[in-house]
Amino acid sequence: MSDYNPYAAPGAEAAESPSVPVGGEPQPWSVGEVVSGGWHAYKAHWAPLTFGYLVATLIGATPGQVAPMAALAGTLEEGTPAYYALHLPLSVVGWLVAEFLTAGFTRAAMRALRTNDASFGDFFAAGARFVAFVGMSLLRTVATALASLVFVVAVALVAAKVVSPLVVLPAFLFLVPGVIVALGLSIAPFYVIDQNLGAVASLQASWGATRGHKGHLFALMLVEVGVILLGMAACCLGIFAAVPVMLLARAIVYMRLSGTAPIPAAPPGPYAPPPGHGGPASPPPAPGSYGQWGPPGSYGGGPGGKEQP
Numbered sequence: 605m606s607d608y609n610p611y612a613a614p615g616a617e618a619a620e621s622p623s624v625p626v627g628g629e630p631q632p633w634s635v636g637e638v639v640s641g642g643w644h645a646y647k648a649h650w651a652p653l654t655f656g657y658l659v660a661t662l663i664g665a666t667p668g669q670v671a672p673m674a675a676l677a678g679t680l681e682e683g684t685p686a687y688y689a690l691h692l693p694l695s696v697v698g699w700l701v702a703e704f705l706t707a708g709f710t711r712a713a714m715r716a717l718r719t720n721d722a723s724f725g726d727f728f729a730a731g732a733r734f735v736a737f738v739g740m741s742l743l744r745t746v747a748t749a750l751a752s753l754v755f756v757v758a759v760a761l762v763a764a765k766v767v768s769p770l771v772v773l774p775a776f777l778f779l780v781p782g783v784i785v786a787l788g789l790s791i792a793p794f795y796v797i798d799q800n801l802g803a804v805a806s807l808q809a810s811w812g813a814t815r816g817h818k819g820h821l822f823a824l825m826l827v828e829v830g831v832i833l834l835g836m837a838a839c840c841l842g843i844f845a846a847v848p849v850m851l852l853a854r855a856i857v858y859m860r861l862s863g864t865a866p867i868p869a870a871p872p873g874p875y876a877p878p879p880g881h882g883g884p885a886s887p888p889p890a891p892g893s894y895g896q897w898g899p900p901g902s903y904g905g906g907p908g909g910k911e912q913p
Contacts, residue, residue, distance in 0.1 A: 624798075624800055625799065627862050627863040628863030628864070630863055631860040631863060631865055632860070633820070633856070633857055634820070635820060635823050635824050635827055638824070638853040638854075638856040638857050638860075639827060639849070641853065641856045642849045642851075642852035642853030642855075642856060643849050643852075645716050645717055645852045646845065646849045646852055648716070648720065649712075649716045649722040650845070652712065652722050652726070653712060653713070653716070653852075654844050654845060654848060655724065656708075656709065656712060656724050656726070656727040657709060657844055657847055659724075659727070660702070660706070660708070660709060660727055661844075663701060663705060664698055664699075664701050664705055665698065667694040667695065667701065668691070668694060668698040668699075671690045671691035671694060672691070674690070675687060700738065703737060703738050704734050704737075705727055706737070706741075706793075707730035707734055707737040707793070708726055708727035708728055709726075709727055710730070710737075710797045710851070710855075711726045711727075712726035712727060713848070713852050714794065714797055714798050714855055717852065717855055717856065717859065718798075730797060733796055733797055733800070736801070736802050736803050737796050737797070739802070739803030740792050740796050740802075740803040740807060741793075742803075743803055743807060744786075744789045744792060744807060747785055747789065747807070748785050748786045749782070751781040751782040751784070751785040752778055752780075752782025752783075752785075753778070754775055754778035755772075755778045755779045755782065758771050758772050758778075759772060759775075783822070784818060787814065787818050787821040787822060787825065788810065788814045788815075788818065789810050789811060790810065790821060790825075790854065791813065791814065791854065791857060791862075792806040792809070792810035794854075794855055794859075794862075795809045795858075795862070798858070798864070809862070813858075813862055817861065821857070824853065824857065828850045828854075831846045831849065831850055832846045832850070
C-alpha cells in the first residue's frame with residue numbers, strides 16, 4: 605500500500621529529507637574572485653559567523669586549558685603523571701568539541717552561500733554529520749603527516765634535542781608532498797556537510813575535484829595566511845572576521861570544483877527588432893513630401909484621394 609498522502613502539505617517530503625546538491629561540470633574560478641565572494645557573503649552574515657566562530661573557539665579551547673591552569677595555580681605540577689592523566693583526556697575532549705563546532709561552522713558557511721540564511725544555531729546543528737566529519741578530519745591529518753613524514757620526524761628530533769636544528773633545513777624539501785596532499789584534501793569537509801558523504805568518500809571526492817587546481821589552491825592558501833596575519837595584527841580581533849571570510853572563499857571553491865555552484869544567468873544580448881524588421885532603415889522622406897503614407901486623407905492615393913493609375 606502506498607504511503608502517498610494527497611492531502612499532505614506541499615514540500616513536506618522535501619522537508620523531511622533535505623536534498624543533496626547534484627554535481628555537474630567543474631566551473632572556472634580565480635583566487636581574487638572567490639575571496640571577493642567570501643567577503644561579500646561575510647558582510648551579509650557577519651553577526652552569526654563572527655560571534656559563532658568566537659564562541660566555538662572559546663568552547664573548543666577550554667578543555668585543553670584545564671591542566672595548564674591548574675599547574676599555574678599550583679594545584680598540579682606540570683610534567684608529572686597526574687598532570688598528563690588530566691591533560692591528555694581533556695585535550696582529546698577539546699579536539700572532539702572543536703571538530704563538532706567546526707562541522708557546524710562549515711554548515712553555516714554553506715547555508716550562507718546556498719540559502720542566504722546562516723544563523724548562530726548552525727554551529728550546533730551538524731550533529732548528524734559529526735562521526736563522518738571526525739573520521740574525515742582524522743584520516744586527512746594522518747595522510748598529510750605520512751606524506752611529509754621525514755619533515756615531521758626531523759622536527760620531532762629537533763624538539764627532543766637529539767639532532768641539530770640545522771637538520772630541519774634540508775628536511776623542508778620533504779614538506780612539499782605533505783602540502784600537495786593537504787591541498788588535494790582541502791575541500792573534503794564540504795563534501796561531508798553538503799553532500800552527506802562519508803569520511804573516505806569525501807576525501808576521494810576532494811582529491812579528484814582538485815586535480816589540476818593545486819597551483820590555484822596554493823595561491824589561495826598563501827592569501828589565507830596573509831589575511832589571517834592581518835587579522836592577528838589588528839589586536840587579534842580581526843581574526844574573527846578573517847577566518848569566516850576565508851572559509852566562505854574555500855566553500856565557493858568547493859562549489860565551483862564540484863559543479864554545484866549556481867550557473868550565473870547569461871547577460872541579455874543587444875536589442876534585436878522583430879522578424880521582418882531587421883532590414884536597413886528606409887530613407888527619410890524628401891522635403892515637402894508625406895513619405896510612403898501619402899498626404900492626409902489620401903490613404904496612399906493621389907491628389908484628391910484618387911488612386912493613381
